[in-house]
Amino acid sequence: MSQHEPAAAARRPARLGWLQKRLTHAQTQKNIFLLVAIAPAFGGYLLFTLYPNLLSVYYSLLDWDGISPAKFVGLSNYTAMLQDKYVWRSLLHNLLYMATVPLLVIFISLLLAYILTSKAYKGSSLFKLLFFFPNVLSTVVIALLWAFVYDGSIGILNALLRLIGINVGNFYWLGDVRTAIWAVIPPYVWGGVGLYVIIFVNAMTTIPKSLYESAVLEGASHLTRLVRITIPLIMPIIRVGALFLVLGSLKGFEHVLILTNGGPAGSTDVIGLYMFNLAFGKDYHNYGYASAVGMFLFVILIAAKLLMDKAMPNKSVEY
Template identity: 65%
Template sequence: MAAEVKKIAVSMRKRAGAGKVKRQKAVFLLIAIVPSFGGYLLFTLYPNILSIYYSLLNWDGLSEPKFVGFSNYIFMVSDQFVWRALYHNLLYMIVVPFAILIISLLLAYLLNNKPYRENGFYKVLYFFTNILSAVVVALLWSFIFDGSFGLLNGILELVGIPAGGYYWLGDTRTALWALVIPMVWGGVGLYAVIFMNAISGIPKSIYEAAIIEGARPMQILIKITIPLIRGVIRVCALFVVLGTIKGFEMIMIMTNGGPEGSTDVIGLYMFNMAFGKEYHNYGYASAIGMVLFVILVAAKLILDKYYPDEGVEY
């Protein structure tokens, strides 16, 4: 009888201990998940749902909102400024990520295969551009492109090319492409460092075997390095593409979409439509934001389809 009572007591203690462990796990999960999930609901999901509602309104943010249904979307189809901004986004989405990834990859490959003593310094130097804010970068390059005292015109004059006080950001023929340079300059450093770290993780024996077989540096880069860091390149490409589509801060500071709308992008057009001096149409701006959201999702799906994530084993 005493043995049975002892067994029951031990069983009850085990159940109590198991119940205590479950409660501790529940409390831990509650503490770990609820703040993050609550922040997601409050700062991501709720604003997006609210934007969908705003996109169906004619509202300036102050007066009584008027429900107009899909009128904002219908008007957007015939809005030539939206299509012009999307065209500029498309150009930037093709040129800027391609240039950033190619230059970053070449720099990273060069520094990893040439063991300079200054490699650590180069990492810091490349990453320095990412420490600077977009405002600082925009102001810096605005001075460089300035027609009166800009560094670019000064260099051209030194090499015998008469610039004649040319304003690179004030001409519709050059403003759009001039903005590509600071975008690439400001993005290369981060991805060069990422690629350097990714390449350094590739076993040296693979490169040694390729060199013994007579492979040239460019062949090693294309046939060995790039395939082995494919996953890293994919993630970087995703961030660069999505960042290029969404970004407008640098353009707003340097040209604000001018001259004559030649550098306008969809994010800047949406911002000016909501908070600009001439317009205060939150409903239409929200509709443009919904289109931008669809474009971002479509870009992500296209990248996943044509550049799938494939694991690599050394």
């Protein structure tokens, strides 16, 4: 054995120990960096999401108007809520929006996205911009635009109907119980289609063109290609979009607030708006009862999420 080998063997454990210390130090620095990076977002989540939700659970057990001393009433708010006909009427309207808005948005967005990707129009970028334009507008602006469309005296809808020979006079679409609830649906759809067109176009561009070429050679129509190739391959994205639309239809109320404020005669009221008016209305302030309604809405949202997972399992398709 060479005289240098014992010295080298003695230095090897020292080098390994130094390397392990460096690796441990690097891992510690990485953990500290990750902790510092996520701390603001996690702190914001705790402060502005988790804490208010937990506080709402406590408020739902109180009889409190926000000013006078709170009175603990236990589950009385929940008992009263289950017997409140306005809660169930509002929930029925929510279910109507949930059954129509997501389906219309997904259907129209898929159709427009497929046309843009399959036809390869020269002005497709302009079409994307036009479709996305409503998403640039605020909810207030969209609602006010559609309020003008539905106006009885100067509204665009009545003018278009007169052009095709249908004279409805000065009919106020948002002021009649027969039409108000249906008139609220188009603003939701118009405001949501553009975003999902862009999302679906980007998803469709990732599908290999060879699949479509093979389908064309076999004589498949556009409808067959859309149903048998496009939709199955982008189904995970459709699923996420449908989930957001369903949950948004259940908890959203901004359009209804601006267009009708729940009227006429409560024919367009929804759970979110009813809860808002319970807490901040002009004639009634009861944060406890409003919080109980909010907890009811929270349970409905969880149930809707579970039903969506059951109806649309997260499965990927490969060809």
